[in-house]
Amino acid sequence: MFKFKNQKIALVLFLFSLFYLIMSFNLPRYPYVPVDSNFVPIGLGFILMGLSVGLYFVKDKPMNVKDKMNNKIPKQDLFVLLTVTFMVIVYISLIEVLGFILSTAIFVFICSWFLGYKKHVLNLLVSFIFPVAVYYLFTVGLQVQLPKGILPF
Amino acid sequence: MKKLVGILLLGLIMIFATACSNSSTGNKENGGKFEPKKAIEITAPAGAGGGWDTTARMAAKIFNDEKIINQNIGVVNKPGGGGAVGWAYIHSQKDPYHLFVASPPLLLVPLNGQSKYDYKDFTPIANLIADYGAFVVRADAKWNNLNDLFEDMKKDPSSITVVGASSPGSMDHIQFVKVAKAAGVDIKKIKYVSDQDGGALTDLLNGSADVYSTGIAESVEQVKAGKVKVLGITADKRLEGDVISDFPTAKEQGIDATFVNWRGFFGPPNMDPAALKYYEQKFKELNDSKAWADIRMKNGWNEYFMGHDEYIKFLDQENKSMKALLDELGLAK
Amino acid sequence: MDAIHGLLTGFQVALSIQGLLFVFIGVAVGTIIGMIPGLGPITAIAVMIPITYGMSPAIALLLMAGVYYGAAYGGSASSILLNAPGVSESVATTFDGYPLAKQGKAGKALAVAAIGSFIGGTISIILLTFLAPFLSKIAISFGPPEYFALMLLGLTALASLSDGSTIKSLISATIGFMFATVGIDAQTGTPRFTFGNIHLLQGIDFLIIALGLFALAEVASLILNRNEKAIDQSKIGSLKLTKKEYKEVAGTIGRQSLLGFLIGVLPGAGGTIASFLAYLSEKRLSKHPEEFGKGSLRGVAAPETANNAASSGAFVPLLSLGIPGSGSTAVMLGALIVLGVQPGPLLVNEHPDIFWGVIASMYIGNIILLILNLPLIPYISKVLKISKPLLISLIIVFCIIGVYGVSFNVFDLYLLIGFGILGFVMRLIDFPAAPFILAFILGGMMEQSLRQSLTISNGSISIFFTSPVALVFIILSFLSFLIPVIQIIRRNNRANSAISKGA
Secondary structure, three states: OOOOHHHHHHHHHHHHHHHHHHHHHOOOOOOOOOOOOOHHHHHHHHHHHHHHHHHHOOOOOOOOOOOHHHHOOOHHHHHHHHHHHHHHHHHHHHHHHHOHHHHHHHHHHHHHHHOOOOOHHHHHHHHHHHHHHHHHHHHHHOOOOOOOOOOOO | OHHHHHHHHHHHHHHHHHHHHHHHHOOOOEOOEOOOOOOEEEEEOOOOOOHHHHHHHHHHHHHHHOOOOOOOEEEEEOOOHHHHHHHHHHHOOOOOOEEEEEOOHHHHHHHOOOOOOOHHHOEEEEEEEEEEEEEEEEOOOOOOOHHHHHHHHHHOHHHOEEEEOOOOOOHHHHHHHHHHHHOOOOHHHOEEEEOOOOHHHHHHHOOOOOEEEEEHHHHHHHHHOOOEEEEEEOOOOOOOOOOHHHOOEOHHHOOOOOOEEEEEEEEOOOOOHHHHHHHHHHHHHHHHOHHHHHHHHHHOOEEEEEOHHHHHHHHHHHHHHHHHHHHHHOOOO | OHHHHHHHHHHHHHOOHHHHHHHHHHHHHHHHHHHOOOOOHHHHHHHHHHHHOOOOHHHHHHHHHHHHHHHHHHHHHHHHHHOOOOOHHHHHHHHHHHHHHHOOOHHHHHHHHHHHHHHHHHHHHHHHHHHHHHHHHHHHHOOHHHHHHHHHHHHHHHHHHOOOOHHHHHHHHHHHHHHHOOEEOOOOOOEEOOOOOHHHOOOOOHHHHHHHHHHHHHHHHHHHOOOOOOOOHHHOOOOOOOHHHHHHHHHHHHHHHHHHHHHHHOOOOHHHHHHHHHHHHHHHHOOOHHHOOOOOHHHHHHHHHHHHHHHHHOHHHHHHHOOOOOHHHHHHHHHHHHOOOOOOOOHHHHOHHHHHHHHHHHHHHHHHHHHHHHHHHHHHHHHHHOOHHHHHHHHHHHHHHHHHHHHOOHHHHHHHHHHHHHHHHHHHOOOOOHHHHHHHHHHHHHHHHHHHHHHHOOOOOOHHHHOHHHHHHHHHHHHHHHHHHHHHHHHHHHHHHHHHHHO
């Protein structure tokens, strides 16, 4: 029943619209306006529900040859993507702890290395100069504070 | 190569870690006197360019320019949740180097149930300035004073639309509700529309809305140009200034209600009394400086200084009256 | 002839050596700030306010005008080169700008953007100079019902944005609209879909969605193709347009200067809507709509011209009425007030020197923008020559700075990653991102104006039909929705019958 890609997507969207609708119906009421805050969400929920049913019956389009990346990601690439995602998450979680300069330097260096950047010296240079330059451009030049972290300066 | 980099990094981190621990042990107070030993951070719980941000940046600038405080003062923006994100951030700070700027939303947002921290969770230091609400109608409107308007509102509330720049339960709405209630209007029947992004004044001018609830500064130019008239302001007594002195207060029209859009500075929870005293003194100096008076005039802000003790009493009272209004509207959580 | 006389006095200030120097600095700084995602005209002006404190108002205004234009233009560079729109005004530029960059035509795309911005900006300043008093009447004639109708027109036009499956675009748009409903509802103060998280109370910043769906999703594709050789590296920086290409974009730039200006005049509409409507209308008008989205120069010219024209148009309500029509003009208003200038209906009479000084500085700002940027394009385009692994890491950092520099909290960064993943998944299953972001931006405004209208009318929908302007827009919306649907149905029928005949 959910054999084709579109049918699977339709199922996910249908469940999402159901979830969204339930939340919409549970929004608190505000008695002083003719049209309450749940009006548009309820409408959107039903529209998405309708569209997901429609999608169920649309046949999958044969894949274009040029969109070959769209079709299937080789396992190895998937691993690379997940690793980079993981690195970004670690980077984000450290940004306010270590500070912008340090966390960015470490991230840029390791991430570029991991993706196959061979010029290590240049990499090291960029990894340190780039965040320092950006940091001072923001904090001194633009008065926009980036996390200082553990660096003493 | 890998090892080398690793060792280098580790070394760097250790150097920074020790440097850091030095600086944090360096600011213990001795003998009840407080003198800042590192840079001070003022948080504006909103994005760049707004009222909180401007007040914070201007105060920081005068503090440094006039050498009232000799430590560097930086302004940090923590926008989100109408202030709630910034307050949560300050609440997590323990040292007296984190101040923030606040105004009535610090009362209203928690009362609306949108922030778990309210003014009682912080240390009020000093209030500096105030603005007042103005109720504006088109120049050709049939009402000439607040009583005319409120009489019509009592007769047919559905025929009059009030517009403001913020959502129900926030400042523009509540200042109007407060005065209307004192005039005997059923505040549950007030038709209020919120229009952000500069649309509110347009709505008034093109007739989509009938009354615009806003600040005094926003209405002056339009009054001068003869496009609108101010039916009443929420100040205690008339203010000084070209045109502004013509704006009647609600009070003199027999409606016993005021609304102050106060703006002042707060510190983290349970601030060290010595530090509190220090900052209170410094804000007093700021308030009395000519440079600040200049800023006040340029921005159209009114002087409204309150020290710590007076501020707390004021806040308690304000909070009570806000809560009563929100309770009646069913908005309080 | 008051205008010409006033303008001449304005130019006297602007053309002094000091004046030119400050415009130049302003444009340069503005362009750099604008290139960083998240930092657009609003931040650029806010940053300048303390710097101009104490300067003479005329000179300070020159600096501001330079920054304003520079920032508006700078946003197009990251859209075109990195698929990372830094401000909502330049989202539509990515639709064709980035495909052009991928084809090795980054220089051309940037040149078209610069020329379009220049002409759009200049035409609308000319209109502003002579028609401001008249146009200010149009500016205030738009109330909630008219805005609702305008947004509706924008939203229904998105059906034409899809070149693949219409149902998928509609689903994208619906979900985009759903994300716009997150946060405190302005009409009732009710928090919606926030799950008790304070970071969601003010809704999701457009930037998080734009950088996630466009830039980060593109980073994922770059990672997959990181070992492929880039095509035609040598041509990236070339900005030479052929005669044919000039002809192609000339009409677009002319039309969209006008449209952009008119939309910019409306308070609250602004550059974003102008750029989307410009893109959609050019696609409609084009004889080859299928080229749009794949690297059409007209697809770059349209939004870039319109958003710059709109940013000048936004000065009409600001200068003539004292009504700031957008976030950036609101900050500009604050800056003017600090300088001792109170914009409003009386400005022209009370301070003609300042009124005309602002306008003259806008002319100069635009010209310097062009002179400064055209020679720089080849250098800016070199970004694309950075080795892919390094470029990927730097784009990620770039996006993170963009979001952090606006929201200053880590939660929004996780949200950014979430939208990056969503954007990548959408690519995998062929759901277009453009309708998503369009519906996110227009939908939020449409919902508010719909409900404002209905509160004003006490719930009666007649309010939309008694306003002639709203009525015209609503009829246009129906037509723009129905015509492509009918076309699609016809095409499908024909295709189906062709298949059945073939079988």
